[in-house]
Amino acid sequence: MNNCDDIRGRLTLYLDNELQGDERGAVEAHLTECETCAAVLARELNFLNAVRESGPLHVASPALRARVAAILSDGRAPAVEPRVAAKPHRSGSRLSWVVAVAAVLLVLLLPMFLWRVMDQSATPHGQPSSFALMAKDTHLRRARGQLPLEVESASPQNISDWFSNKVMFSVKLPNYQESSGQEKLYTLEGARLVSFESDYAAYVAYRMKDRPISLVITSDSLAKPSGGEEIASRGLKFHYNAIDGLKVITWSDRGLTYALVSDLDERGQQSCIVCHEGTKDRDFIEPLKPKS
Amino acid sequence: MSNALFSQAALEHIDALYGYAMTLTRDANEAEDLVQETYVRAAGASNRPDGDGLKAWMFVIMRNAWLNQVRHVNSGPRFVDLDGNESVEMSNNPHVVYLRKLEREQVRKAIESLPDAYREIVVLRDIEGFTYQEIATVLHCPAGTVMSRLGRARGKLRTLLSSWHSALSVKSMAVGKR
Numbered sequence: 001m002n003n004c005d006d007i008r009g010r011l012t013l014y015l016d017n018e019l020q021g022d023e024r025g026a027v028e029a030h031l032t033e034c035e036t037c038a039a040v041l042a043r044e045l046n047f048l049n050a051v052r053e054s055g056p057l058h059v060a061s062p063a064l065r066a067r068v069a070a071i072l073s074d075g076r077a078p079a080v081e082p083r084v085a086a087k088p089h090r091s092g093s094r095l096s097w098v099v100a101v102a103a104v105l106l107v108l109l110l111p112m113f114l115w116r117v118m119d120q121s122a123t124p125h126g127q128p129s130s131f132a133l134m135a136k137d138t139h140l141r142r143a144r145g146q147l148p149l150e151v152e153s154a155s156p157q158n159i160s161d162w163f164s165n166k167v168m169f170s171v172k173l174p175n176y177q178e179s180s181g182q183e184k185l186y187t188l189e190g191a192r193l194v195s196f197e198s199d200y201a202a203y204v205a206y207r208m209k210d211r212p213i214s215l216v217i218t219s220d221s222l223a224k225p226s227g228g229e230e231i232a233s234r235g236l237k238f239h240y241n242a243i244d245g246l247k248v249i250t251w252s253d254r255g256l257t258y259a260l261v262s263d264l265d266e267r268g269q270q271s272c273i274v275c276h277e278g279t280k281d282r283d284f285i286e287p288l289k290p291k292s
Numbered sequence: 293m294s295n296a297l298f299s300q301a302a303l304e305h306i307d308a309l310y311g312y313a314m315t316l317t318r319d320a321n322e323a324e325d326l327v328q329e330t331y332v333r334a335a336g337a338s339n340r341p342d343g344d345g346l347k348a349w350m351f352v353i354m355r356n357a358w359l360n361q362v363r364h365v366n367s368g369p370r371f372v373d374l375d376g377n378e379s380v381e382m383s384n385n386p387h388v389v390y391l392r393k394l395e396r397e398q399v400r401k402a403i404e405s406l407p408d409a410y411r412e413i414v415v416l417r418d419i420e421g422f423t424y425q426e427i428a429t430v431l432h433c434p435a436g437t438v439m440s441r442l443g444r445a446r447g448k449l450r451t452l453l454s455s456w457h458s459a460l461s462v463k464s465m466a467v468g469k470r
Contacts, residue, residue: 050399054400054403057311072331148304
């Protein structure tokens with residue numbers, strides 16, 4: 001019964017986890033005895049792993065996530081009508097009217113738009129970046145218990161290892177408390193992936209004094225820190241934003257952009273001091289302390 | 293299931309639903325609309341399943357919504373650029389990183405270039421991990437059809453990848469001889 005042809009005919013079902021009980025046992029028993037079939041299985045498994053690891057092919061944008069969250073929270077339909085439904089073929093004359101009106105509006109509104117953009121860029125305390133806003137939203141979901149972690153560990157090394165094949169950049173979480181010998185002020189809880197700009201960002205959850213602290217990491221090709229109060233320290237520029245009662249600090253370093261979110265009472269840059277009060281970080285935190 | 297629990301559970305599937313919407317529409321704007329439409333329908337439904345069945349149920353809603361919309365819309369195949377938003381990968385071994393990235397890109401392109409029905413079934417099984425029976429429910433077809441179509445889809449995918457791999461090897465050899 002368990003000849004090679006029979007087994008090979010079932011290998012796909014076996015790899016797709018569609019065989020149960022005796023059928024599965026029979027395939028596994030044959031594979032331990034037959035090197036040829038085991039080699040066929042290995043090739044098929046390699047192929048399927050390559051396909052499966054190519055995902056996710058697409059990731060929902062933070063904007064879409066926010067719109068869907070609104071739909072789920074109060075059941076209201078999105079403000080914008082679905083584009084698919086609003087795509088009937090228009091007559092040529094109607095389309096040309098639309099284009100003409102749009103052109104007129106563009107001419108009238110463009111100077112106003114440019115003025116606003118220039119005004120914002122000239123303002124030192126501009127709007128927070130989309131990355132900072134995403135980090136804030138993610139933190140709120142975590143604080144509300146709506147963001148389960150995909151890995152739970154208090155070990156920075158374990159968390160760093162977990163991210164190794166999941167994001168397109170290297171995550172290496174430091175262990176400031178251990179290296180500085182300071183009292184354990186905060187604990188690492190775990191991590192998960194979150195979507196940002198059609199890709200995955202790394203989310204790391206900490207806790208201090210029973211309050212959550214969120215660290216979100218992405219590539220600096222996707223997010224640049226901007227807006228808020230800018231503070232320079234040891235060659236890095238930190239942007240401090242207060243958004244919806246939360247402190248959001250963003251900065252870029254060695255190809256990555258970070259966002260740290262908390263509701264700690266400390267003012268802006270002092271949030272950093274809370275975790276970096278160790279002796280080795282004295283040079284780092286000194287410029288962040290408020291000038292007396 | 294309470295509304296709060298449903299919302300939390302449903303939101304967990306947004307990336308998978310968006311990926312499936314992209315598979316169906318091949319257009320980011322249409323995919324976003326389709327995701328919203330799916331959540332609107334799901335939120336208003338009275339027969340919400342619990343636990344494991346939720347994801348497949350939402351995929352069924354999405355596919356039905358898409359079929360209703362797409363029958364009257366001309367949505368020709370367009371190649372989706374999967375590379376535009378890729379971030380830079382950093383690792384200790386740039387060659388390994390390059391090969392891994394190259395392989396992932398090739399597989400993604402191969403999946404995107406599959407005929408619609410093949411692409412859909414590969415995404416449902418190999419990207420989203422649905423069982424044959426769940427796929428049969430989503431596609432409204434017998435489980436036997438899922439099995440045979442999946443076999444043909446993977447065969448086509450394997451052929452595409454092996455031909456690209458051969459072409460890449462020839463190109464690499466040509467570069468090496470210079």
